[in-house]
Amino acid sequence: MTALEAMVSLEERARLVRRYALEATARTRASHVGSALSAADLLVAIYFAAMRDAVDGPLGDHCILSKGHAAVALYAVLRQRDLISEGDLDHFYENGSRLAGHPEPGVPGVVFGSGSLGHGLSVANGLALGKRLAGSEGHTWVVMSDGECEEGSTWEAAMFAARHELARVTAVIDRNGMQGMGDTDAVMALEPLAEKWHAFGWRTVEVDGHDLAAICAVVRPSADVCGPPTAVIARTVKGRGVSFMEGDNDWHYRSANPGELARALADLEPGVA
């Protein structure tokens, strides 16, 4: 990160991520804007406060957006890290674009492509093991959806990380309480979610997933080589930042029409409109 980049506040970064998510999904009529708004603060905290510039490369710090449907938020973050260009952002979701609706491997900054839920944590396990075998201090973060905790493979990965004491894995669960077709509670018995992760051998912390300072405090890279991995249950609001999208699950699939987009952007940046 350059000195100039470091001067931009995390709040401003998160606002830029939300702005891009709204505009890009409105322009392309892509789904999942609610999911992107939900995860925006989590990604900003990990990418701009936790990941270390000096710990890079195949054995360095990595973040996997395992809830790949929030890809627009990730792309906006990668743009702010100068890993992809403004031109890349302009072509999101278009024919031939490398920025698809879910992140493909090969996009700079995307160590692992995602989009099918329940893969990211297993890959993080391998990354963390590989880094430890090679003597690297690299840490691995995984941003997951709460619906993703319905995948059996999530719990396979959870058991493995605990058994192998992968202290340098942090799973951040975007607990907005909603999934494609409704409230998570109405679909599957996810709760008590924090207790589940704890019972699987994870150090478990709960945090307000829109309080950037609070998130930063719980996603720091681990100094310990071995020990329990960390699960952060981030209490979030789907559609966060846009009053008429917050808590309305229609925005899992809908995108804003021009009038809605104008209202949403005004919501996001009061005083700018």
Next chain:
Amino acid sequence: MRNALIDELTMLAEADPRVVLIVNDVGFSVVEGFQARHTDRFINAGVAEANMIGMAAGLALTGHRVFVYAIAPFTTYRVIEQIRLDLCRSRLPVTLVGLGGGFTYGQLGTTHHATEDIAMLRALPNMQVLAPCDAFEARSLMPHLGTGDGPVYLRLEKAGEIAVHASKPDVAPGRGVRVRWGADVTLVACGTMVQVALAAAERLASQGVDAGVISAVSIKPLDSVLLDELRARPVVTVEEHSVIGGLGGALAEAAADAGAPAPRLRIGVPDRYAEVGGDQAYLRSLMGLTPEGIAERVASVFERAA
């Protein structure tokens, strides 16, 4: 084949610190040597194959040369999406070692039969599919495992098979080997069906049919020599795998694309489950995959042609 592979891997791990061996809670009396010598690079992933494949991908992303060792159905059918997205899409050089190809573990029932594995993995971009016929072929393939631009499915059977070769043959991805010359017809086989095809060729010889045999160790990429063979004489494919999508399917597709004559017969497991237990010899017999059964079908083609 199984023991040869682990021997080779144990030696390879001495020379190459990137080698990691992962099992899904199998390998009793086979993997202990590796485990003892390379403790930190031996991982029992437990009975959790989805995590096993994703974890293998993560290790490969950090530059490790990863071998996954499991009974074939559990490192193919069970995890087909992990293979597709975690390994193939990212072109990661992970080697999936599937034990018990075909009916090797016949008595254990349908869960442990691997008779559609080649078809499933062959369809995935960036994946290579190799099925050696004996330990010499398996050893010849070692330098090609985990060094290419994508994953490899190495389809093995088990230990104690009869050697077809007397020394390591020159086989590789894209290159099989002729093990018997015959002017009238060529049996193109893979895995230990090569032995069965050789026995069938003997029977055919006694009936006046001069049959050759090719060990088609590389099913993907397919050996281009096989297209020349199709143009030269009738070809019959022989495999302990479904007649759909395996070696015979691959060769038929390649023939169509090249405008070459199609294989005259595709001998394999008919499109059905065994539905009964039984050892490998019994189930081969049930499916017509014996020297007698193969010779009879090949001979009948010649009779019709005559």
